[in-house]
Amino acid sequence: xxxxxxxxxxxxxxxxxxxxxxxxxxxxxxxxxxxxxxxxxxxxxxxxxxxxxxxxxxxxxxxxxxxxxxxxxxxxxxxxxxxxxxxxxxxxxxxxxxxxxxxxxxxxxxxxxxxxxxxxxxxxxxxxxxxxxxxxxxxxxxxxxxxxxxxxxxxxxxxxxxxxxxxxxxxxxxxxxxxxxxxxxxxxxxxxxxxxxxxxxxxxxxxxxxxxxxxxxxxxxxxxxxxxxxxxxxxxxxxxxxxxxxxxxxxxxxxxxxxxxxxxxxxxxxxxxxxxxxxxxxxxxxxxxxxxxxxxxxxxxxxxxxxxxxxxxxxxxxxxxxxxxxxxxxxxxxxxxxxxxxxxxxxxxxxxxxxxxxxxxxxxxxxxxxxxxxxxxxxxxxxxxxxxxxxxxxxxxxxxxxxxxxxxxxxxxxxxx
Amino acid sequence: xxxxxxxxxxxxxxxxxxxxxxxxxxxxxxxxxxxxxxxxxxxxxxxxxxxxxxxxxxxxxxxxxxxxxxxxxxxxxxxxxxxxxxxxxxxxxxxxxxxxxxxxxxxxxxxxxxxxxxxxxxxxxxxxxxxxxxxxxxxxxxxxxxxxxxxxxxxxxxxxxxxxxxxxxxxxxxxxxxxxxxxxxxxxxxxxxxxxxxxxxxxxxxxxxxxxxxxxxxxxxxxxxxxxxxxxxxxxxxxxxxxxxxxxxxxxxxxxxxxxxxxxxxxxxxxxxxxxxxxxxxxxxxxxxxxxxxxxxxxxxxxxxxxxxxxxxxxxxxxxxxxxxxxxxxxxxxxxxxxxxxxxxxxxxxxxxxxxxxxxxxxxxxxxxxxxxxxxxxxxxxxxxxxxxxxxxxxxxxxxxxxxxxxxxxxxxxxxx
Numbered sequence: 120x121x122x123x124x125x126x127x128x129x130x131x132x133x134x135x136x137x138x139x140x141x142x143x144x145x146x147x148x149x150x151x152x153x154x155x156x157x158x159x160x161x162x163x164x165x166x167x168x169x170x171x172x173x174x175x176x177x178x179x180x181x182x183x184x185x186x187x188x189x190x191x192x193x194x195x196x197x198x199x200x201x202x203x204x205x206x207x208x209x210x211x212x213x214x215x216x217x218x219x220x221x222x223x224x225x226x227x228x229x230x231x232x233x234x235x236x237x238x239x240x241x242x243x244x245x246x247x248x249x250x251x252x253x254x255x256x257x258x259x260x261x262x263x264x265x266x267x268x269x270x271x272x273x274x275x276x277x278x279x280x281x282x283x284x285x286x287x288x289x290x291x292x293x294x295x296x297x298x299x300x301x302x303x304x305x306x307x308x309x310x311x312x313x314x315x316x317x318x319x320x321x322x323x324x325x326x327x328x329x330x331x332x333x334x335x336x337x338x339x340x341x342x343x344x345x346x347x348x349x350x351x352x353x354x355x356x357x358x359x360x361x362x363x364x365x366x367x368x369x370x371x372x373x374x375x376x377x378x379x380x381x382x383x384x385x386x387x388x389x390x391x392x393x394x395x396x397x398x399x400x401x402x403x404x405x406x407x408x409x410x411x412x413x414x415x416x417x418x419x420x421x422x423x424x425x426x427x428x429x430x431x432x433x434x435x436x437x438x439x440x441x442x443x444x445x446x447x448x449x450x451x452x453x454x455x456x457x458x459x460x461x462x463x464x465x466x467x468x469x470x471x472x473x474x475x476x477x478x479x480x481x482x483x484x485x486x487x488x489x490x491x492x493x494x495x496x497x498x499x500x501x502x503x504x505x506x507x508x509x510x511x512x513x514x515x516x517x518x519x520x521x522x523x524x525x526x527x528x529x530x531x532x533x534x535x536x
Numbered sequence: 537x538x539x540x541x542x543x544x545x546x547x548x549x550x551x552x553x554x555x556x557x558x559x560x561x562x563x564x565x566x567x568x569x570x571x572x573x574x575x576x577x578x579x580x581x582x583x584x585x586x587x588x589x590x591x592x593x594x595x596x597x598x599x600x601x602x603x604x605x606x607x608x609x610x611x612x613x614x615x616x617x618x619x620x621x622x623x624x625x626x627x628x629x630x631x632x633x634x635x636x637x638x639x640x641x642x643x644x645x646x647x648x649x650x651x652x653x654x655x656x657x658x659x660x661x662x663x664x665x666x667x668x669x670x671x672x673x674x675x676x677x678x679x680x681x682x683x684x685x686x687x688x689x690x691x692x693x694x695x696x697x698x699x700x701x702x703x704x705x706x707x708x709x710x711x712x713x714x715x716x717x718x719x720x721x722x723x724x725x726x727x728x729x730x731x732x733x734x735x736x737x738x739x740x741x742x743x744x745x746x747x748x749x750x751x752x753x754x755x756x757x758x759x760x761x762x763x764x765x766x767x768x769x770x771x772x773x774x775x776x777x778x779x780x781x782x783x784x785x786x787x788x789x790x791x792x793x794x795x796x797x798x799x800x801x802x803x804x805x806x807x808x809x810x811x812x813x814x815x816x817x818x819x820x821x822x823x824x825x826x827x828x829x830x831x832x833x834x835x836x837x838x839x840x841x842x843x844x845x846x847x848x849x850x851x852x853x854x855x856x857x858x859x860x861x862x863x864x865x866x867x868x869x870x871x872x873x874x875x876x877x878x879x880x881x882x883x884x885x886x887x888x889x890x891x892x893x894x895x896x897x898x899x900x901x902x903x904x905x906x907x908x909x910x911x912x913x914x915x916x917x918x919x920x921x922x923x924x925x926x927x928x929x930x931x932x933x934x935x936x937x938x939x940x941x942x943x944x945x946x947x948x949x950x951x952x953x
Binding site (some may be wrong): 207208209249250251254256315316317318334336338346347348349350351352353354355357360362363365366367369370373377380383385386387388389390391392393394395396397398399400401403406407408410474475476477499500501502503504 | 624626666667668671673732733734735751755763764765766767768769770771772774777779780782783784786787790794800802803804805806807808809810811812813814815816817818820823827891892893894916917918919920921
């Protein structure tokens, strides 16, 4: 018997659907943004599942929560798996949630198989992966590995001027009975299961992706500053219309950056001031999300945006700055190989795949040997209420995760670090 | 002695400055949007001034408030003057407020002069002229003259889903001691004093404008509908990016409409969904405010916008609709002449001027002989914290208003209607 034989496909599906009811929105989607009541409720549900299976529950100051199947040797650093429970404001049922639920299912399967593990296996739900409410995201994993301090994270505010610190206080008040564990504690390796969020696995009918790396990203903000004026009286010659010039700038940016097929360029956020119909806008603040497999191209992106601003703006002033920057990374070769071998032993097709989207596994890859398992996304759709992965594919991913965890537990060390 | 000799320039200025403290924002501006606590407080201050002068105070169901100096013959319809107390979210001290304060100053001057008037003179503060919180504006005057029903007005909601009905209830609860008077009661004539909000009077050093009419306006909404997608994974060929296509559309609209020097084209409001950095926008809703002296050009505007949408949109769908429409109007010739003669008698330069901005006097012009007095705006700036008119110009306008009211009271009827 393999541990994965104990993966309960109906329980996995039922748990995912139960989780999707928390923050459910019309059309089958989910609005469960970081550190909201809905996300707290999702944690509560996972806690109830973990209590049923007698997993140890712990949390840290950064709002991460951990569910542990204890190992024989408590001196050994645990293996970790998991993802996040927060969603985009109009997200789907699977992004993030699948990684947590699959982790808990793998833990239950291992526990029910009676296999004794030498080191602990932990499932984590990282705080604020999405970054839609509190930007930028990946807060929990960045605080865990120490690339952002808890103070930096706590100071971030949402658009209603509510800080992460305020919401973390509420979180810790609600779950005050859960023990705290330190940030930056030792982890043997990390593996995240996730939907692909792209069309490749579906197009080649392959249920499992062994993820080789994550493409780099630059997250920028652009401010166009003009001057407020009366829409009915002010002639064009006297205007400094931030809306007119921001539109023109964004048009130019899309034109320039979309000529590179490998580039992913997106303006997703656009906030004009004062944003009323009869006033010429005095300011527009917009976001740029720019991703590319080649770090060199990312490195020159801010300068290219600044050039386009200089060429496009006539009466307004423009400034651009980078709020988050991550170069393209590669996952641990040993972990990738273990995933491939495990999938093969289960008779599941597996291909190597590169991730266009960012994941907490990126932060963990700086910290310990890490990897990811992808399952297909229908039509490549994600960050959308229509996000979908079939039950069969979800179960296949959970089985590969389960046996991969067992295979990694049995490793004494990694050849490549 | 003329009534205008009793205009107290220091009181006029002090009252305006006291009013500007209510909803004051950094930089000298005012945020006193319609039916907010701040606007209620502004009404309270006017009520206190009116009580000191023994003016009769009344209100109507549409949230308009009236301050009346009684006339000898109560069977005669009153003359009305006034403007509005609400402001844009980052507006100035004078837009609207000046018309109410100048009206109250004229009323006080007439009262203090001892001149007995044959018919009542009322100062009105119309509800929600600006339309920035509840769109479209001009609600109070439109309800008063009957072009919009009270039910239509009450159903309008702000962006926080609060309805006009809810806020009117609060208003009437707060000022429950004030008597109600009916909508659509008879008015002999209406005259509104206002800052120009344009550069003409200042440029020709003329303190008084006798306004000949108001340019027409079309207020439209455009919805661009695309599809939400993950910013990091979705290739351009699979995207329906509402942000990209809305930007391109707005750029084209500005290009087409700004070629006509007499046109005032503005996109002031732009609301994308879900408006987060790492999601391709599924929808953008934006406003168009389009004004032109020629009604014919306004009439074809919606069709021209629809044409541009058809030509610009590649993957998204677009729709345009008109939410408010007003053709160019002319004020009553007799009223214009009375203003000119009155200014001349006071030794004040006066020129005829056309209004680019909309005013409640537009609605009143459909209902009774109406006109407007303009005073200069520094640099033509309005809907802006830097809005400014000198004390001398404000006093000149109030004096012309005061004597114009007396001259109009003494008319038995109008030659032109």
